[in-house]
Amino acid sequence: MTERVIRPIGSRLDDELRGMDNLELPLTPRRDRLAAIWAGLWPKLAAIGLALLVWQLVVWAGFRPVYVLPGPLVVLERLAADLAGSDLLRATAITLQRAVIGFSLALLIGTALGLAIVRSLRLRTAVASLITGLQTMPSIAWFPLAILLFGLTETAIMFVVVLGAAPSIANGLIYGVDHIPRVLLRAGTVLGARGVARYRYVIFPAALPSFVGGLKQGWAFAWRSLMAGELLVIIAAVPSIGVRLQFAREFSDAPGLLSTMIIILLIGILVDLVVFGTLDRAIRRRWGLLEI
Amino acid sequence: MSALASPQRAEVDVSRPAEVVLRVRDVRKTYGPFGNRVLALDGISLEVRRGEFVCMVGASGCGKTTLLNLIAALDRPSRGEIAIDGRASLLFQEAALFPWLTAAGNIELPLRLAGLTRHDRRREVERLLELVHLGDFGDKRPHELSGGMRQRVAVARSLAQDAEVLLMDEPFGSLDAMTRDLLHDELERIWREAGLTVLFVTHDVREAVRLGDRIVVLTSRPGRVVDEFPVDLARPRNIASPEVGDLAGIVTQRLRAEVRRHADD
Numbered sequence: 072m073t074e075r076v077i078r079p080i081g082s083r084l085d086d087e088l089r090g091m092d093n094l095e096l097p098l099t100p101r102r103d104r105l106a107a108i109w110a111g112l113w114p115k116l117a118a119i120g121l122a123l124l125v126w127q128l129v130v131w132a133g134f135r136p137v138y139v140l141p142g143p144l145v146v147l148e149r150l151a152a153d154l155a156g157s158d159l160l161r162a163t164a165i166t167l168q169r170a171v172i173g174f175s176l177a178l179l180i181g182t183a184l185g186l187a188i189v190r191s192l193r194l195r196t197a198v199a200s201l202i203t204g205l206q207t208m209p210s211i212a213w214f215p216l217a218i219l220l221f222g223l224t225e226t227a228i229m230f231v232v233v234l235g236a237a238p239s240i241a242n243g244l245i246y247g248v249d250h251i252p253r254v255l256l257r258a259g260t261v262l263g264a265r266g267v268a269r270y271r272y273v274i275f276p277a278a279l280p281s282f283v284g285g286l287k288q289g290w291a292f293a294w295r296s297l298m299a300g301e302l303l304v305i306i307a308a309v310p311s312i313g314v315r316l317q318f319a320r321e322f323s324d325a326p327g328l329l330s331t332m333i334i335i336l337l338i339g340i341l342v343d344l345v346v347f348g349t350l351d352r353a354i355r356r357r358w359g360l361l362e363i
Numbered sequence: 364m365s366a367l368a369s370p371q372r373a374e375v376d377v378s379r380p381a382e383v384v385l386r387v388r389d390v391r392k393t394y395g396p397f398g399n400r401v402l403a404l405d406g407i408s409l410e411v412r413r414g415e416f417v418c419m420v421g422a423s424g425c426g427k428t429t430l431l432n433l434i435a436a437l438d439r440p441s442r443g444e445i446a447i448d449g450r451a452s453l454l455f456q457e458a459a460l461f462p463w464l465t466a467a468g469n470i471e472l473p474l475r476l477a478g479l480t481r482h483d484r485r486r487e488v489e490r491l492l493e494l495v496h497l498g499d500f501g502d503k504r505p506h507e508l509s510g511g512m513r514q515r516v517a518v519a520r521s522l523a524q525d526a527e528v529l530l531m532d533e534p535f536g537s538l539d540a541m542t543r544d545l546l547h548d549e550l551e552r553i554w555r556e557a558g559l560t561v562l563f564v565t566h567d568v569r570e571a572v573r574l575g576d577r578i579v580v581l582t583s584r585p586g587r588v589v590d591e592f593p594v595d596l597a598r599p600r601n602i603a604s605p606e607v608g609d610l611a612g613i614v615t616q617r618l619r620a621e622v623r624r625h626a627d628d
Contacts, residue, residue: 084548088496091545095509258459261435261452262473262524272472276463358462359506 141326149326150333162310163334166301169225169311173232174293180233181240181289188241189248189274199245202238210235210296214303228300235296236289243285247278280354287347294339382412384560385434385451385528390443392429403429405585406443411528413448416554416561418575420568420614422622426586427564431530434562452526456533458513460505466516467492467501473524491519494553511542515549522557529554531563535570544602547573551599568611568618573602580617583625590617 123143130142137145153159184202188195213231221227251274259273275282301313312335319328392404403426411417421427432438434445435453460469467488474484492498495515505513514534521529535543551574554561565571571578572594580590592614596606 084545084552085496087545088549091542092497092500092509092512095512096507254455254457254459255461257437257453258455258461260437262520263476264472268476272476273461276461279463354463357504359504 146326146329150330153330162312162315166312170297173229177233177236181237185241185244188245206238211299223304227304231300232293232296236293239289239292240285243282247281251277283350383410384413384448385411386446388444390440393441402585405587416576418571419564419579420571421581422583424583425581431532449527451528451530452521452524453530454517454534456536458517462505465502465504470519470523495519510538528560533565568614569602572607572611573600582621
């Protein structure tokens with residue numbers, strides 16, 4: 072006679088639940104990391120190549136003399152030389168420092184403003200549409216006032232950078248809080264999240280995806296305002312990317328001008344991609360909003 | 364003892380008939396602006412004893428969800444009293460897990476809010492994950508779990524609050540029949556092991572008979588308790604058994620009579 076193992080009913084339920092759980096989990100094929108990176112990279116490289124080609128064709132068409140519109144090769148050579156020297160690095164360091172300080176201030180002010188509006192219905196009625204209005208106002212339109220108020224100083228530049236970025240950051244937060252699913256708020260209340268804890272553990276994490284969206288947009292506005300500011304507010308003996316741009320134009324140094332423009336573009340893309348892109352992807356992956 | 368969600372904060376003595384753990388007395392709830400009020404609940408009274416599993420069924424518009432919200436103190440009754448001995452936790456149909464936290468993180472949140480140390484939190488989370496059979500899934504995010512698993516995490520999260528009374532609002536409504544069957548077994552086991560009291564709202568009469576010690580039938584518009592059926596069938600019950608079917612038939616007849624009343628609304 073064979074021995075039979077008699078298992079208690081409880082363990083059968085265990086097995087059934089385990090089996091079902093395992094069946095319900097999706098089978099995710101492992102993706103080759105290198106292949107994934109390459110898949111993200113080659114379209115970008117192709118686009119850059121195409122842009123350089125078009126540029127070269129325009130130069131070859133010859134509707135402007137080469138000393139006004141130099142070809143990509145000349146400009147890239149100049150860029151390499153600039154990058155090897157210390158002037159560009161010094162100017163970039165100062166500009167980036169302004170960007171970081173200005174953006175940080177905008178982050179503080181925008182977040183505080185957004186929080187205040189989220190908490191007070193009356194404040195929202197009063198200023199919410201004003202904030203959206205500020206967002207659409209071209210930042211360069213603020214400079215005459217900024218220069219009048221603060222003169223040709225760092226403060227004038229910061230003033231406009233903050234005005235450019237803060238509304239986007241505030242709006243991102245407000246939009247995020249407005250669109251939290253009600254059931255999550257109710258779940259938070261049921262679990263006992265009240266007062267500050269409610270903001271810390273429920274409202275802020277729930278609003279984070281669109282807050283980061285606001286930061287991304289805020290950065291774009293801050294960077295644009297900063298470039299406008301550095302062109303208009305030239306402070307003696309302080310180099311910056313804007314100053315390089317201005318000088319290049321004054322000395323008709325077309326390769327220098329274009330090389331500086333490429334730097335501006337690269338920094339804008341890099342910050343967006345590396346800082347906010349990484350943040351955004353991390354959040355979307357957590358929430359399950361991202362394939363892979 | 365605590366009196367929750369009662370406008371007068373009246374101390375209702377729930378301890379005297381020794382086992383009553385939840386008492387709803389003459390609760391009325393109206394919505395809307397003055398002069399154009401909608402009556403959602405009209406004088407609901409209900410008592411649930413400690414360790415009891417009460418199922419509440421009703422057609423649409425019976426205010427099941429409204430009543431659970433009142434009991435969970437998410438809303439206040441317009442009149443009447445609600446008293447709970449201990450803590451009640453509400454479970455939603457959609458599980459309502461926080462998508463930015465892992466399964467373990469979701470269970471941990473109420474412990475964090477209660478101020479437990481990291482060490483105690485970790486031990487408790489582990490125990491609760493084991494209790495709902497999800498020991499290996501603590502580090503998964505809600506979107507990586509199936510609907511049934513999410514509901515079990517939600518149950519564990521409610522238990523992490525030290526809840527003795529679980530208020531469940533059609534928690535298995537969106538699950539497939541197979542998963543639902545298994546979760547009935549699982550819920551019954553947790554209910555018994557953890558010594559819980561459950562108030563379970565559903566529109567599925569068979570589910571109510573499968574799980575409940577007692578079935579409370581609500582009227583619609585306004586919601587009111589019209590009938591009660593004790594379920595004297597041995598556990599664990601099989602949802603497909605003729606005994607369950609028979610009683611479900613009787614309760615369904617009662618519900619249908621209630622729906623007919625609204626034919627000429």
